[in-house]
Amino acid sequence: MASFLQVKSVSKHFGGFTALSEVSLDIAQGERFGLIGPNGSGKTTLINCIAGALRNDSGSIQFKNLEISRLPAYRRTRLGIARSFQIPRPFHTMSVLENLLVPLAYVVHLREAEGEAAAMEILAGMGLADKAHGAASQLSQVELRKLELARAMSARPQLLISDEAMAGLSGSEVDEVLKILFELNARGITIIMIEHIMHAVMRFSQRVVCLDAGKIICEGTPASIVQNADVQRAYLGA
Amino acid sequence: MKFWIPTLLLAAAAFGLALSGVNEYFFYAAYMVLTFVVLATAWNILGGYAGYVNFGTPAFFGIGAYAATVLFKWLDAPLAVQIAGAALMGGLLGFGVGIMTLRLRGIFFAIATVAVIFIMETLMINWRYVGGATGLQLLRPEPMAPFESYTRMLFVVMAWMVLASVAVARYVQDSWIGRGLRALRDSEEAAEASGVPTLRLKLVACVIMGALMAAAGAPMPMYLSFIEPASTFNLSYTIGALGGAIIGGMSHWLGPIVGALLLGSLQQIVTVTISSEVNVLIVGVLLVVFVVVAPEGILGLVRKWLPFSR
Numbered sequence: 001m002a003s004f005l006q007v008k009s010v011s012k013h014f015g016g017f018t019a020l021s022e023v024s025l026d027i028a029q030g031e032r033f034g035l036i037g038p039n040g041s042g043k044t045t046l047i048n049c050i051a052g053a054l055r056n057d058s059g060s061i062q063f064k065n066l067e068i069s070r071l072p073a074y075r076r077t078r079l080g081i082a083r084s085f086q087i088p089r090p091f092h093t094m095s096v097l098e099n100l101l102v103p104l105a106y107v108v109h110l111r112e113a114e115g116e117a118a119a120m121e122i123l124a125g126m127g128l129a130d131k132a133h134g135a136a137s138q139l140s141q142v143e144l145r146k147l148e149l150a151r152a153m154s155a156r157p158q159l160l161i162s163d164e165a166m167a168g169l170s171g172s173e174v175d176e177v178l179k180i181l182f183e184l185n186a187r188g189i190t191i192i193m194i195e196h197i198m199h200a201v202m203r204f205s206q207r208v209v210c211l212d213a214g215k216i217i218c219e220g221t222p223a224s225i226v227q228n229a230d231v232q233r234a235y236l237g238a
Numbered sequence: 239m240k241f242w243i244p245t246l247l248l249a250a251a252a253f254g255l256a257l258s259g260v261n262e263y264f265f266y267a268a269y270m271v272l273t274f275v276v277l278a279t280a281w282n283i284l285g286g287y288a289g290y291v292n293f294g295t296p297a298f299f300g301i302g303a304y305a306a307t308v309l310f311k312w313l314d315a316p317l318a319v320q321i322a323g324a325a326l327m328g329g330l331l332g333f334g335v336g337i338m339t340l341r342l343r344g345i346f347f348a349i350a351t352v353a354v355i356f357i358m359e360t361l362m363i364n365w366r367y368v369g370g371a372t373g374l375q376l377l378r379p380e381p382m383a384p385f386e387s388y389t390r391m392l393f394v395v396m397a398w399m400v401l402a403s404v405a406v407a408r409y410v411q412d413s414w415i416g417r418g419l420r421a422l423r424d425s426e427e428a429a430e431a432s433g434v435p436t437l438r439l440k441l442v443a444c445v446i447m448g449a450l451m452a453a454a455g456a457p458m459p460m461y462l463s464f465i466e467p468a469s470t471f472n473l474s475y476t477i478g479a480l481g482g483a484i485i486g487g488m489s490h491w492l493g494p495i496v497g498a499l500l501l502g503s504l505q506q507i508v509t510v511t512i513s514s515e516v517n518v519l520i521v522g523v524l525l526v527v528f529v530v531v532a533p534e535g536i537l538g539l540v541r542k543w544l545p546f547s548r
Binding site: 051052053072073074076078082083085089090092093094098101102103105106107151152154158221 | 291323414417420421424425427428429430431432433434435437439489
């Protein structure tokens with residue numbers, strides 16, 4: 001069977017510190033996948049290795065049967081892997097619309113007018129249409145999170161990695177972002193969600209993996225993860 | 239059209255001016271001012287659009303001047319060939335320096351570019367063929383047909399070079415290259431994640447910058463009838479280039495023109511009326527004032543005061 005994303009015994013060290021050790025994952029096309037773990041457990045390092053911001057020291061990462069672990073980040077984006085950043089990194093000197101025009105020009109290769117139409121459509125889907133011509137630096141926290149997702153979506157990805165898109169948002173804002181992610185998934189986009197807000201990950205994911213100290217400590221359905229003794233120990237430190 | 243018609247008119251005006259009865263000294267001073275406009279415009283492509291501050295302007299300017307000298311002494315090459323050769327060498331240096339240093343960010347890149355100046359200067363000091371540390375006297379050929387002096391001809395050459403470099407900077411700014419450079423200036427990680435090949439774009443910017451700076455340096459030996467390392471690789475070119483861009487405004491191609499014209503003219507006037515020492519002080523003070531009061535330069539001020547000017 002053709003695999004979608006396959007991570008095989010990936011390790012990453014920073015000096016003497018082991019951030020990831022022998023992590024393996026298999027993610028199917030169209031899946032809603034949750035990645036949890038306490039702070040410093042290696043979640044962001046793992047997705048940085050998948051998206052290309054970091055290179056793994058050993059192991060392999062295959063996307064649609066293509067080895068990608070040595071490709072620069074921009075090539076991976078062009079292959080169909082897009083991500084949002086945990087701390088929003090908007091292009092702050094540009095307007096909201098222009099933020100989306102960057103991936104639309106560099107990944108989808110749209111001309112200016114087509115790009116603007118496509119960007120407006122995406123912004124409308126995110127509820128950001130009225131901010132399109134405003135400066136990205138003027139957005140509120142929840143709008144910045146949506147811009148992160150909107151910009152990632154502008155690369156027309158097959159796999160979207162959402163890195164704590166909901167951290168620091170209020171209850172209703174979390175629901176808003178969740179709704180957006182469900183809609184994207186319904187359109188066939190595979191989503192990896194990293195999240196600390198438990199009820200959100202548990203509601204969203206079909207399958208959850210828990211990382212602790214760079215190792216996968218358990219994997220399963222949301223219901224089974226909550227019951228798992230290792231997960232409870234990692235989070236509560238019993 | 240809105241850009242090209244004024245450009246052609248300016249090109250013709252420079253030509254006409256050089257044939258008029260205006261005092262010879264005007265051309266002598268204006269040549270230097272225009273040189274700084276090219277340097278500031280070139281600097282802004284990497285420094286303004288991409289946010290990579292380059293202190294190495296004299297290295298690129300100098301390699302252009304020396305490339306022209308070598309072509310002149312060795313092949314008796316005409317000025318146009320000297321400029322083309324200089325641009326080629328500048329572009330190559332830009333590529334080499336870029337590939338070695340553009341992985342460094344912020345202050346580390348800036349420091350690396352300073353080192354390039356000293357490397358180039360040391361190489362030239364130790365190269366006998368171009369006169370080593372004492373320099374080389376050059377005999378200017380006769381000026382071309384309609385011009386009555388070589389300085390007038392060089393003025394026209396530099397004026398056209400200004401127009402050419404501004405056209406290049408404008409193209410870069412408005413094209414997909416400019417959007418990618420702005421993206422990576424705002425956030426390199428987010429740019430990569432948006433499909434922008436950041437290293438490649440920075441290299442392109444660095445090559446264009448190097449080629450333009452070297453082209454600006456090419457006529458310098460003929461202008462002075464002399465070349466020598468200490469003044470060719472002088473840090474005043476660093477200050478002039480980035481000063482012009484910062485004072486004018488770095489976000490638009492108009493900025494470096496406005497800034498360098500203002501700064502360069504002021505320097506020439508002060509050199510004549512007060513002293514050549516004071517002119518350095520003036521650049522320093524102006525830079526401090528602008529960085530503190532108007533970090534977006536004169537263009538930023540105009541935009542603030544005239545909200546409809548965009």
